Amino acid sequence: MTTTTSTALDLDAKLELYRVQVALRQFEKRAYDLFLENYVKGTSHLSLGQEAIAAGFAAAMRSDDYTFATYRGHAHTLARGVPMTPVLAELMGRTNGLMAGKGGSMHLTSVEHGVMGSYAIIGAHLPIACGAAWSAQYRGTDQVAVCFFGDGSTNIGAFHEALNFAAIWKLPVVFVCENNLWMEYTRTTEITAVPNPAADRASAYGLESIIVDGNDVDAVYAVASAAIERARAGEGPSLIEALTYRHGGHSRADPGKYRPDEEVAQWLAKDPIPMYHARLLAEGASEELLVQIELEVAAEVDRATEEAKAGPTPGADLLMKDVWADGGSAWRN
Amino acid sequence: MAQLTFREAISRGIAQEMRRDDTVLAIGEDIGAAGGVFKGTVGLFEEFGPVRVRDTPISEQAILGAAMGAAMTGLKPIAEIMFSDFFAVCWDIVVNEIAKSRYMTNGQMTFPLVIRSGNGGGLRFGAQHSQSVENWAMMVPGLKVVVPSNALDVIGLMAAAVRDPDPVIFLEAKSLYASKMEVPDGDIVDTLGSAKVLRQGGDATLVALGAMVPKTLKAAEELAAAGIDCTVVDVRSLVPLDTTTILREVAATGRLFTVEENPRLCGWGGELSSIVSEEAFYDLDGPIVRITTPHIPLPAADALEDMAIPSVERIVATVTTSMGA
Numbered sequence: 273m274t275t276t277t278s279t280a281l282d283l284d285a286k287l288e289l290y291r292v293q294v295a296l297r298q299f300e301k302r303a304y305d306l307f308l309e310n311y312v313k314g315t316s317h318l319s320l321g322q323e324a325i326a327a328g329f330a331a332a333m334r335s336d337d338y339t340f341a342t343y344r345g346h347a348h349t350l351a352r353g354v355p356m357t358p359v360l361a362e363l364m365g366r367t368n369g370l371m372a373g374k375g376g377s378m379h380l381t382s383v384e385h386g387v388m389g390s391y392a393i394i395g396a397h398l399p400i401a402c403g404a405a406w407s408a409q410y411r412g413t414d415q416v417a418v419c420f421f422g423d424g425s426t427n428i429g430a431f432h433e434a435l436n437f438a439a440i441w442k443l444p445v446v447f448v449c450e451n452n453l454w455m456e457y458t459r460t461t462e463i464t465a466v467p468n469p470a471a472d473r474a475s476a477y478g479l480e481s482i483i484v485d486g487n488d489v490d491a492v493y494a495v496a497s498a499a500i501e502r503a504r505a506g507e508g509p510s511l512i513e514a515l516t517y518r519h520g521g522h523s524r525a526d527p528g529k530y531r532p533d534e535e536v537a538q539w540l541a542k543d544p545i546p547m548y549h550a551r552l553l554a555e556g557a558s559e560e561l562l563v564q565i566e567l568e569v570a571a572e573v574d575r576a577t578e579e580a581k582a583g584p585t586p587g588a589d590l591l592m593k594d595v596w597a598d599g600g601s602a603w604r605n
Numbered sequence: 606m607a608q609l610t611f612r613e614a615i616s617r618g619i620a621q622e623m624r625r626d627d628t629v630l631a632i633g634e635d636i637g638a639a640g641g642v643f644k645g646t647v648g649l650f651e652e653f654g655p656v657r658v659r660d661t662p663i664s665e666q667a668i669l670g671a672a673m674g675a676a677m678t679g680l681k682p683i684a685e686i687m688f689s690d691f692f693a694v695c696w697d698i699v700v701n702e703i704a705k706s707r708y709m710t711n712g713q714m715t716f717p718l719v720i721r722s723g724n725g726g727g728l729r730f731g732a733q734h735s736q737s738v739e740n741w742a743m744m745v746p747g748l749k750v751v752v753p754s755n756a757l758d759v760i761g762l763m764a765a766a767v768r769d770p771d772p773v774i775f776l777e778a779k780s781l782y783a784s785k786m787e788v789p790d791g792d793i794v795d796t797l798g799s800a801k802v803l804r805q806g807g808d809a810t811l812v813a814l815g816a817m818v819p820k821t822l823k824a825a826e827e828l829a830a831a832g833i834d835c836t837v838v839d840v841r842s843l844v845p846l847d848t849t850t851i852l853r854e855v856a857a858t859g860r861l862f863t864v865e866e867n868p869r870l871c872g873w874g875g876e877l878s879s880i881v882s883e884e885a886f887y888d889l890d891g892p893i894v895r896i897t898t899p900h901i902p903l904p905a906a907d908a909l910e911d912m913a914i915p916s917v918e919r920i921v922a923t924v925t926t927s928m929g930a
Contacts, residue, residue, distance in 0.1 A: 338678070371711040381710040388677060389710065393701050399667045400702060403674020403682075410630065410656065410680065417674070430697075433664035437671065440662065594712035595747050597770035603746075604846040604880075605798060 281493065283557060289327050289489045290552055291565050293545050296323040296347040298573045299356055303346065303363055307524055311581065312363045316377040319347035321519035324544035325450055326351040328492025329418055332500050338388045340401040340419040343378035345390030348420055352385045356576035366583030373586045395425045398434030398447065405438065405445035416503040417445040424455035426469040435477040435511065444503035447511045450486060452518045457530050470513035479511050486514030487544040606789055612782040614756035615645040618763030619683055621792055623653050626681065629767055632659045632668060633685025642687055643723050643782050665695035669720065673703050676718040681767060689724040689738045689776060703772045704747030716772045725816050725866050726914050727780030731905035737866040739814065742774040743843045743873055749773040749797060750843040754818035756786045758841060761795025769797055778816035798845030802854060806834030809860035809924060812851060812877065814840045817864040817915060824920035833928055843873050851877065852885050859890030862924055864915050869900040894927050896920055
């Protein structure tokens with residue numbers, strides 16, 4: 273099934289979706305620039321081009337729902353309402369970072385915003401999302417866990433264990449495959465037995481095959497709302513494949529040169545943000561208002577950059593902290 | 606007081622905690638109506654029902670992922686990995702996810718969960734169902750590791766593990782499941798990180814864990830009869846490690862022997878030797894001696910397996926030779 277249903281969102285809600293996407297885009301661009309300036313160390317995996325998925329799902333989630341993200345998780349973290357400063361500061365290894373610099377780009381977590389972690393071992397967080405969903409089911413809270421992962425994750429065992437587990441326990445979890453067509457440096461279809469890595473596996477777990485245009489935030493929102501509603505109603509898990517494309521390489525180290533120029537050009541023409549800009553104009557928003565949103569976001573990114581840069585670097589006091597729940601790390605008496 | 610087997614103590618310990626706290630849940634393969642392949646969960650399904658005692662597919666990553674996700678959102682799961690050898694198929698969830706996530710998130714999450722597992726040899730199951738993996742777990746920052754040696758400790762340490770806010774690997778020596786002892790009625794709650802001195806002697810200190818404890822006690826009796834009087838310490842918990850008790854008991858006799866079921870390299874006794882060498886070197890009257898399973902996969906044949914795992918005879922012979930008696 274391909275879903276392109278337009279939703280009943282009003283213009284204000286759509287303007288908010290626009291704002292979130294623009295924020296994710298500008299944030300990621302800034303993160304990249306800060307890499308080049310050596311403020312951000314280590315590695316980083318940007319969501320440039322994939323913003324509509326994070327924005328559309330976050331809008332469909334309740335504030336107490338759970339997000340499980342991957343190492344490509346900046347967008348999913350920010351989309352749940354985590355402010356830019358602590359995320360940027362985390363990338364820069366500062367104490368005002370989301371985890372005081374102890375997690376880094378690939379492990380963004382903000383429990384108070386329902387962001388229950390970003391996981392950098394492929395597939396590992398699908399079973400963990402099942403656990404949060406099981407917990408919600410047991411506690412009777414109606415919470416839903418939404419778990420994002422890439423196309424590459426569909427070929428690891430944990431994916432299949434988690435799908436079966438969620439299906440048999442009818443867990444309130446929504447699995448979202450962001451299919452950006454490339455598993456790191458290899459074309460996904462070349463190393464996957466089926467053309468659609470998630471949707472074509474759905475039937476193996478008794479689930480509906482769902483494919484959505486991941487660059488159309490309205491379509492994402494519609495499909496997300498339906499799946500989340502279904503999970504909340506006790507009808508079990510969903511597996512959604514959102515087709516999208518990353519504008520850059522896999523990670524900071526990768527220029528992405530293995531991709532044909534025509535393919536990149538074709539997807540850049542389907543950039544979710546200009547497309548949505550055009551749609552909003554057609555639906556009655558003024559160019560002036562959209563530009564204003566973009567300028568407000570730019571100011572927010574600038575402010576966050578300055579605040580993150582001003583954050584102190586962590587001291588030795590943090591090094592031995594919080595291995596255990598008592599705050600310490602002692603393993604002997 | 607009642608005679609209780611080690612395996613009955615497991616379900617009694619779990620039941621004690623499930624009655625007290627309805628956020629305590631048990632999951633694993635065949636743990637429900639079947640009562641567990643080792644019968645360690647008999648009666649739980651009948652008492653607490655299929656929602657709190659839940660069978661899972663043969664999906665170890667899903668089992669432990671589910672436990673982790675549940676623990677981070679307010680529950681206290683007790684998950685079973687049937688044989689500790691199977692940790693190899695879900696070790697990512699244990700090591701990279703459960704153990705690291707509190708630290709990585711700067712303390713935003715806690716993981717009050719227990720992972721129980723049948724551990725070690727003696728049942729002639731061959732190399733893939735017999736390994737002692739306490740050393741795997743001990744070397745991972747962020748995991749607590751508990752290995753009881755008798756039914757009473759099973760109940761008390763299970764209670765302590767469930768009540769502990771951190772992830773605990775709870776290793777049940779398969780060769781002890783049928784062992785029996787008198788256990789008092791009523792709730793039993795122990796503490797993690799406390800070794801127990803089971804016998805006091807002036808000549809040497811034998812430190813043992815899990816299934817090696819009863820063998821070491823038996824060996825100590827024989828050694829005493831031959832004139833070598835040994836202290837026996839049951840480590841009980843590798844993390845946290847009660848170095849205070851161990852260092853004190855080593856200093857008192859001047860000799861340390863470790864009795865370990867894990868294969869030789871990087872066994873827990875190696876770490877203990879290092880600690881004693883650094884901190885009690887001048888209390889030693891002779892070399893530290895480790896008695897371990899050799900560095901081999903465990904064979905299936907009873908004759909071979911018995912040669913591999915430290916036996917009462919080997920403990921007696923090694924101590925006797927080393928003491929120059």
